[in-house]
Amino acid sequence: MGRAERKRPATLRTIAQSAGVDISTVSRVLNGSPEDAARAASRETADAIREWAARLDYRPNPHAKSLRTQRSNLVGVLVPRLSDVVLATIYEGIEDAAAGHGLATFVMNSHDRPAEQRARTELALSRRVDGLILGDAHHDGEFTGELAERRVPFVLVSRHAGEHPSVTCDDYLGGRLVAEHFLELGHRRAGVIAGEPFASTGIDRTAGFADRYRAEGLEVATVHSGFDTAGGHRAAERLLTETGPTAIFAVNDFAAIGALGAVRDAGLRPGIDVAVAGFNDTPLAAELPVPLTSVRSPMHEMGRRALELLITVLNGQSPESERLAPELFVRASTAR
Amino acid sequence: MGRAERKRPATLRTIAQSAGVDISTVSRVLNGSPEDAARAASRETADAIREWAARLDYRPNPHAKSLRTQRSNLVGVLVPRLSDVVLATIYEGIEDAAAGHGLATFVMNSHDRPAEQRARTELALSRRVDGLILGDAHHDGEFTGELAERRVPFVLVSRHAGEHPSVTCDDYLGGRLVAEHFLELGHRRAGVIAGEPFASTGIDRTAGFADRYRAEGLEVATVHSGFDTAGGHRAAERLLTETGPTAIFAVNDFAAIGALGAVRDAGLRPGIDVAVAGFNDTPLAAELPVPLTSVRSPMHEMGRRALELLITVLNGQSPESERLAPELFVRASTAR
DNA sequence: CTGAAAGCGCTTACAG
DNA sequence: CTGAAAGCGCTTACAG
Incomplete structure (x- = not known):
């Protein structure tokens, strides 16, 4: 009846023991940059480590990594409503781009209500996002102004406000x-x-x-x-x-x-x-x-570009906003 | 020019030092159950701790917590396409219910393609989700069968497959x-x-x-x-x-x-x-x-119920599937 | 090329 | 009621 216990995932320690090397060597080979990896172990040692990792189905624990590096690789996204296909499509673009950068995203509805914008943002911050993408900015710039003052890294998408970096349609x-x-x-x-x-x-x-x-x-x-x-x-x-x-x-x-x-x-x-x-x-x-x-x-593209823009912000730069070109499609509703 | 450094968030240690008590006491007062909290410190100590926490704007670090407890409080959601308003609305229901339970969710598109279903699921698992909600189950039950065999906790929503717990419309x-x-x-x-x-x-x-x-x-x-x-x-x-x-x-x-x-x-x-x-x-x-x-x-409600169902699965139970009642709305397209 | 150690911020038995 | 300690799984200076 009751579910069997899921076995504990492999860790660096497991692999280190199996391969007979130190845990730090395993870390460098598996999770370090290619240069780190090359410098950390001989070809053979590295191959052996990778072999063990594959056999034990090793996957780095993101919580341990985040705790240690103080970076969550998490991006929070705020939209008025996800059930609005425009925002959903923009989010799909964000998601696509994020996956390509090894970032994870999560999305929340604010219903365009300032109180919810604030609450959701605090929630995202308490989850230690590296940055935010706001699809629900209000033109008065009140809330975005506060965020900027607090030095929270963020970009806007779909709508612009104040001088904050944004990706919009023209x-x-x-x-x-x-x-x-x-x-x-x-x-x-x-x-x-x-x-x-x-x-x-x-x-x-x-x-x-x-x-x-x-x-x-x-x-x-x-x-x-x-x-x-x-x-x-x-x-x-x-x-x-x-x-x-x-x-x-x-x-x-x-x-x-x-x-x-x-x-x-x-x-x-x-x-x-x-x-x-x-x-x-x-x-x-x-x-x-x-x-x-x-x-x-270009909804999907706006999402993609917004994620890229956020990355430059996270790198400490102050990027230019982008305005993407619209295109008119004429159909029967304006036939005459 | 460049953004100022964001100051490091408060930790249990910060508060413990300020309040002059041990970090474990702070933990019990701030993050433990009410009983734990009551038993961990006198009224005054507890109040002092809470005061400091508020003043320092303390928020528990979820990565540290997840690492320690081996529970992420994270739920992964798979849908064919988020830009389909039906699935987006179901997801909104999931999100709502999750927030009420202190759970975080993230959603991914599978485009109804088995290869993507697998890839996205592995991604979710590598992010150490506690469980999954699948809105893209295929009736053949192939993939869901594999998941069940691997003892991955999951429920289905919108579609059913095999005997896996699901919340659907009738x-x-x-x-x-x-x-x-x-x-x-x-x-x-x-x-x-x-x-x-x-x-x-x-x-x-x-x-x-x-x-x-x-x-x-x-x-x-x-x-x-x-x-x-x-x-x-x-x-x-x-x-x-x-x-x-x-x-x-x-x-x-x-x-x-x-x-x-x-x-x-x-x-x-x-x-x-x-x-x-x-x-x-x-x-x-x-x-x-x-x-x-x-x-x-009842799209929103289906999402809510699916999250509740997942929670019972996470508690080790094998819940009954639910079928919610549909309702016909007659309009001009069937006027005659 | 490789290892030993410290520490990220928590929780939780154990002890008193 | 309160504290001291161990440990979750990583990364990264430091040392050799």
Whole structure:
């Protein structure tokens, strides 16, 4: 019945005894740099050690290593919600890059609530992460400012705040691309579903869009909303009844899907009577019944780059922030 | 320029020196059970110790603790893809429950590929997890069988395999609920988009659906597909041209969304000419332009329960598997 | 090339 | 009630 005891994993000591050498030699051969290893033992001794390690299925104990080296090789990641596919994909990029560097990551939800951001960060710190990647920075920069003051190594991803190192999409440019597309189609009365006011993504996308319209002497109507379908639906309803735009830019695909529904509910045809564009080009966008025009942001790549950026921070440097290029994909929702 | 040195965190030793007591007393007061703490020091000593701990912002070093106790309080979670909102939501449930038990979790993608399942599992084991939660079990039970043989503590979530402890939705019942709904609407020619053949979710949902039709003397057409929109689109196309069903059950909301598109592309009206139902009731379902009928599975709760189940396994027990109840939400996509 | 020793920060029998 | 000691599994100066 009850589970049998799992046998204790091999340690440096086990191997040292088997191979008849000192534990420190084993450490250098198995876990040291190649130069260390070469200098630590003769070819034969080293081979014998490696042979034993393989036979005993040795794996270095990370807790012992961390305790000794004062480095956990752990990175904590904060996101608003992991069930948001945008953040999940960014996290996948972080994870990929981390694995390539021998780093482990763990991710936590903050729900964009300052109290949870703080609590989760303290949790990560108490787990002795080497650094943090924040995907939930608020534009006011309050919390990130505190962290910087405490000398906690961190970088931002997806959103920027203050002067802290970040990897983002060039959201301003992305918004402008949509505006240009709309203007080419002849839409002179446009609305923006601008997302949450504390996220630089929504702020920049909206600004890029509105500035381009303003350059034509046109003002755009703006409504804030949650980054989700229901929020987009409500925002589009307001836009439709209050200002009657012929084109709507939602700064997020999910909000755009909600807008699509609101357009239809108003008895209008998306893509024909009212153009709708989103942002991020999530996998769903192209597959919707009315395929959605969207600005693709390199989510996976942003995650990868953020991890690389954190590594430079951990090396004591102060790296430049990066802004990755967006790309517009035109589909039936802005067909006319 | 360069970041200032972060000051070393307080340790038991720091506190012991400040409070003028032995380090072991501090340990018992701060990290021991309440009884230990009570027995270890007088009220005043204990209070003094706690005061110092607070003042010095003491946080136990988890690596030292894990090294000493041979318990990491770490749980590894494997999922096919975190960017699948179903698995992301389940993981959120796991995370929530884990936090409540003082456990930390980390999650990895296996992409449903056996080689990656193995590699990620070894990685988790080398990080000395206390146990694993697998959200990517394959129905053949090959890999899970190996793990059980090695006495690795684990539970399954979302999918079941073999006799291993699992927390799933009652997928068979979920499939039957859809069949009953379709039959009530008078659909006698139905098709199923059955998902991947290695996932118990798709298998059970399909079986529950088909068995109910069979009880009426009716056979259903079945096509396998990926659990994504593109796969659902292709599968629906095949179904539509080959057998011309009046109702399609996709075992996954994303596949259902693809089916919605295929129906429309075929010049048919979803919900009027062809009924379409999905599974999981992801947040999008209710918000689609044509709201999607779907079977809600308690994703978050499944995650929570899986973590609880793992804890009983870690306590050496052999718990019963759990099947949570699904619930059908009828919407416009099966309006007639 | 190889070893002996100290120490990272904890917990926990053992002793009083 | 409190302390002294051993040890978890590593790494890394130091010495030869």
